[in-house]
Amino acid sequence: MRILLRAYVALVFAFIFAPIVVSFVFSFSENRFPSLPLTEFSTIWYQKVLDEPAFADAFRRSLIVAGVTSVLSTFIGFGAAYVDYRYRFFGQKFYVAMGIVPPMIPVLILGVAMLMFLSQIGLSGTLHSVIISHVVLCTPFAMAICRLRLSQMEPNLEAAAWNLGANQWRTMRMVIVPFCAPAILASAFITAAISLDEFAIAWFVSGLEETLPVRVLNLVARQSSPSVNAIGSFTFTMSLTLVVLAQVVLIFSQKRRAKPEATS
Amino acid sequence: MNGKSQGETLLKFAGVEKRFGDTLAVKHLDLEIGRGDFVAIMGPSGCGKTTTLRMLAGLEQPTAGHIYRDGEIIDGVPPWLRRMPLVWQNYALFPFLSVLDNVAFGLRNDDVGKADRHRRSMEWLARLGIEDLAQRNPETLSGGQAQRVALARALVLEPDVLLLDEPLSALDAHMVVRMQTEIAELQRALGITFVYVTHNQSEAFAMADRVVIMNEGEIQQVGSPMDVYRAPRTRFVADFVGTNNIVDGVVRLAPKGKCTVVTNLGEFVSSNPSNTDIAAGADVHLVVSADLVSVSKSAKSGKSNAVAARLVGESFVGNVVTLVFEAADGQELKVQLQQRALQDLKLRTGDEVTLTFEPVDTLIIPSA
Incomplete structure (x- = not known):
């Protein structure tokens, strides 16, 4: 039974990761067509991507969008989480529910809605529109991470700071933000990773300002090039790094909390 | 009830009432606390003693009546301007700061320079016998050590009034007796006012000059520990004490x-x-x-x-x-x-x- 279960888990992982591994492997293969046996090891496809200005531009745009989205959605998400933590008000459950909704809407619908809304206010087809849409999509993740951290805070910690002469702003700066620092860092990484990968919404709202995933899809739609493998491997590594970083930060902060009590 | 203090009055509750929704946590409280008094507010859980302390610290606002300090109403004064440091039941130390920075926290809010605030914090750590712990993370401390850090963090501000909310309830029995003696000696040496909230009568009787017994939001009796012990005024006190x-x-x-x-x-x-x-x-x-x-x-x-x-x-x-x-x-x-x-x-x-x-x-x- 146990062996069956293990085999089943291994199979599931194989299904998920095999395509990625294949793409990884072929991105370093010199052969134009992905076929076995593997030909010589080469970075030619990476070189090709770098040489093509359309990709470089798309990559640059993706980085800008991811960077700005990460900062904005973490800021807004932390603020929203703090409001929920600190205050009791009418409609609080609704407020939290609304904050969590965006990622639950199918991205296609979110994309169309964003396109319609942004063109109404004359912002569609710019990099701003991608950033705005990604902030909407990413903020709930930041809010969830920060809410979790705030819920671990000793309930009197904030009042203790006030009691020692720190006003509300000072307490925010000297107590709440330092306490939430691991969560803030983790949400910055996660939201950046989500934004880097996001294709559907960006496809609707980016117009001529294509981000990297949009560029890749447009390329694949017309021709099949091993460059796609190179880009895929590269972005996968980048996203994975960000997500792993976020996990490391969160796990590290948990470990510190769980340190055993020293005896006197 | 005998809510008057003998010496010069420092803190005064006049007809203070605190309502949370439909529940009346504190009913018409009249109490005077003198400068240099060690007052213990005692009662079963839910009697309003902690609410009373939180009102002093400015963390709760009375729904009726006024609280005076040196004859002036302090109702509207926010907690960060009250200078009545509180020693919390669970210590509430800042987990991301070292012991030294925890103690120096209040001085930092007073814009005391770094060298000066570290010197003064170290003095208090030394006085409480925990200078070795200065660089430690508070989460690695034992209960007794954390309690001393919490005391140092409050006392380094040289306040007139120190508030203590069940500070010994999380300690082992043998530590409780030791800390009781230390806290009582500290109060006599400093001569500042201690307002100490507890549900534990042996703590209250061992340390306080005056004991305030509360039940269901009302003061039942105020007096010296011996008076309250030997001459309870109400059935509740007779039942609760001794x-x-x-x-x-x-x-x-x-x-x-x-x-x-x-x-x-x-x-x-x-x-x-x-x-x-x-x-x-x-x-x-x-x-x-x-x-x-x-x-x-x-x-x-x-x-x-x-x-x-x-x-x-x-x-x-x-x-x-x-x-x-x-x-x-x-x-x-x-x-x-x-x-x-x-x-x-x-x-x-x-x-x-x-x-x-x-x-x-x-x-x-x-x-x-």
């Missing part, structure tokens, strides 16, 4: 200084100096402390204030034993004896005995 026997009865005769009370267990005479004047016919509670009752195995007829009873159980803490007896009508009576005295008596469960107590040790309090 180990008292309480028997209900009606006053038959009430000449000056000497009352005869009729109860289900017979007639008793009370001549306690703390008795209030009571007219014949009044409903009263007769209160006798368990350590003032004598046990004898022979029937002592003719002696006043004697009750026949049967031993039903015993419990002991250290060398003091509490014997539980049952009298004729099922009334429970408790007697506290030294372990030694019990051995001399050679009592067994079910034995019939006579319990006696002196009229002077018999207190009567009017039934509410």
